[in-house]
Amino acid sequence: MDFSLSQTQVHWRDRVKAFMDAHVFPNEERYEREVEEGARWKELPLVEELKAKAKAQGLWNLFMPPLQGHAPLNPDFRFESPGLTNLEYALCAEEMGKVKWASELFNCSPPDTGNMEVLTRYANADQQAAWLKPLMDGEIRSTFLMTEPAVASSDATNIETSIVRDGDDYVVDGRKWWSSGMGDPRVKIAIVMGKTDPGAAAHAQQSMILVPADAPGLTVEKMLTVFGYDHAPEGHGQVLLDKVRVPAGNMLLGEGRGFEIAQGRLGPGRIHHAMRSIGASERALEEMVRRLMTRVAFGKRIHEHSVWEERVAQARIDIEMTRLLCLKAADLMDREGNRAARTEIAMIKVAAPNTAVRVIDNAIQAFGGGGVSQVSHLAASYASQRTLRLADGPDEVHRRTIAKLEFRKYRDLIAE
Ligand SMILES: Cc1cc2nc3c(=O)[nH]c(=O)nc-3n(C[C@H](O)[C@H](O)[C@H](O)COP(=O)(O)OP(=O)(O)OC[C@H]3O[C@@H](n4cnc5c(N)ncnc54)[C@H](O)[C@@H]3O)c2cc1C
Numbered sequence: 001m002d003f004s005l006s007q008t009q010v011h012w013r014d015r016v017k018a019f020m021d022a023h024v025f026p027n028e029e030r031y032e033r034e035v036e037e038g039a040r041w042k043e044l045p046l047v048e049e050l051k052a053k054a055k056a057q058g059l060w061n062l063f064m065p066p067l068q069g070h071a072p073l074n075p076d077f078r079f080e081s082p083g084l085t086n087l088e089y090a091l092c093a094e095e096m097g098k099v100k101w102a103s104e105l106f107n108c109s110p111p112d113t114g115n116m117e118v119l120t121r122y123a124n125a126d127q128q129a130a131w132l133k134p135l136m137d138g139e140i141r142s143t144f145l146m147t148e149p150a151v152a153s154s155d156a157t158n159i160e161t162s163i164v165r166d167g168d169d170y171v172v173d174g175r176k177w178w179s180s181g182m183g184d185p186r187v188k189i190a191i192v193m194g195k196t197d198p199g200a201a202a203h204a205q206q207s208m209i210l211v212p213a214d215a216p217g218l219t220v221e222k223m224l225t226v227f228g229y230d231h232a233p234e235g236h237g238q239v240l241l242d243k244v245r246v247p248a249g250n251m252l253l254g255e256g257r258g259f260e261i262a263q264g265r266l267g268p269g270r271i272h273h274a275m276r277s278i279g280a281s282e283r284a285l286e287e288m289v290r291r292l293m294t295r296v297a298f299g300k301r302i303h304e305h306s307v308w309e310e311r312v313a314q315a316r317i318d319i320e321m322t323r324l325l326c327l328k329a330a331d332l333m334d335r336e337g338n339r340a341a342r343t344e345i346a347m348i349k350v351a352a353p354n355t356a357v358r359v360i361d362n363a364i365q366a367f368g369g370g371g372v373s374q375v376s377h378l379a380a381s382y383a384s385q386r387t388l389r390l391a392d393g394p395d396e397v398h399r400r401t402i403a404k405l406e407f408r409k410y411r412d413l414i415a416e
Contacts, residue, residue: 013091040232041183063108079136086330097279114269115142122253140188145176161194172244182237196255206258210250217244227383267338274352281359288363318355346398353388
């Protein structure tokens with residue numbers, strides 16, 4: 001076991017880091033200004049400007065690992081990407097995670113990354129040409145419509161949206177919410193999960209279908225807030241699908257294959273969130289330490305009050321443990337595939353946002369009132385990280401996966 005970084009790992013991490021230092025941190029205020037000016041739901045000039053810069057430097061589609069036994073169905077399909085391994089990308093994503101809007105600049109932001117993986121693995125040549133190509137080129141954005149307000153969607157067998165074949169079309173009916181990205185006018189395509197056969201076995205009822213965002217019958221009923229933040233300019237929508245008609249060729253992979261696709265989609269996506277959460281934790285710790293060392297209370301610098309030694313030390317311990325687990329999960333995905341790494345993916349999906357929430361909470365404390373206000377990014381960062389204990393499945397569901405695998409080791413104890 002060798003814990004040192006390879007030249008390739010250092011090369012890509014440092015290039016992303018240099019881009020962040022040169023173009024992202026210095027533009028945090030401009031980003032907020034552009035969000036605040038005019039309409040809420042829009043394209044931001046800064047983002048398009050920096051996307052072009054990142055692309056020109058080859059810092060593009062870094063999330064897409066070398067294709068492991070699932071080459072695109074269209075042999076002519078080509079996209080720009082250095083083909084980083086999950087392990088190499090993990091180090092880059094940590095850097096991107098320090099600023100909440102940075103991953104998009106490298107075409108590495110959710111939900112597009114998960115959707116692009118789905119289209120790479122499961123879409124046919126026509127679907128890839130229509131939607132994957134412009135997504136990989138950063139020309140359009142996408143959304144993923146699985147969760148529904150009416151049912152406990154952490155158990156996806158509950159999803160009720162209906163997808164019914166009618167001649168050469170499918171007709172889609174249902175209500176979705178938490179459709180991330182839905183406010184962004186660049187969103188042109190949605191991957192929608194719904195039931196094609198309610199009478200089939202539980203895991204064969206669901207399918208996934210491509211629905212253009214401008215399809216008649218698709219309406220955004222409202223945008224949701226997260227602790228009061230609207231997450232403009234992308235946001236999270238509640239979406240009504242009322243007799244939405246799409247060509248039969250929009251079905252992904254085939255009827256009843258929805259769970260198979262969902263598994264393929266969420267493995268990498270979950271670890272990407274974790275990688276960025278580590279970056280958010282690392283930035284919060286740095287800011288906490290700088291603050292504690294430069295303010296005086298009750299006759300000494302705040303860091304000299306011993307309670308802060310305890311908190312800073314615990315943050316460092318938690319971040320290091322979380323990072324090692326994340327890198328282990330990424331390495332296992334590279335060497336043995338996503339399925340073999342499912343316990344590690346579940347563990348890091350729980351560990352990373354929980355660590356971030358604790359570290360950021362203490363950083364907020366160190367900043368006093370400023371920490372919960374708009375003068376610091378910590379309040380927004382806390383709100384975002386807290387959602388990751390729910391998004392892509394709540395903690396309990398991932399703990400269930402981990403516990404099941406653990407119990408399975410001792411199943412002889414309850415055998416007849
Ligand atoms: C910011 C944000 C962005 C999101 N983006 C998207 C998106 O782009 N697309 C999309 O489709 N969805 C998205 N989601 C939805 C998210 O994936 C769901 O909220 C999540 O899967 C939980 O489903 P639910 O809200 O229906 O909660 P429910 O399924 O109703 O669960 C509620 C609670 O029940 C408990 N619970 C569930 N199962 C168990 C169990 N086995 N044991 C013990 N307790 C359990 C958990 O505490 C859970 O939080 C997003 C959510 C948020 C907050």
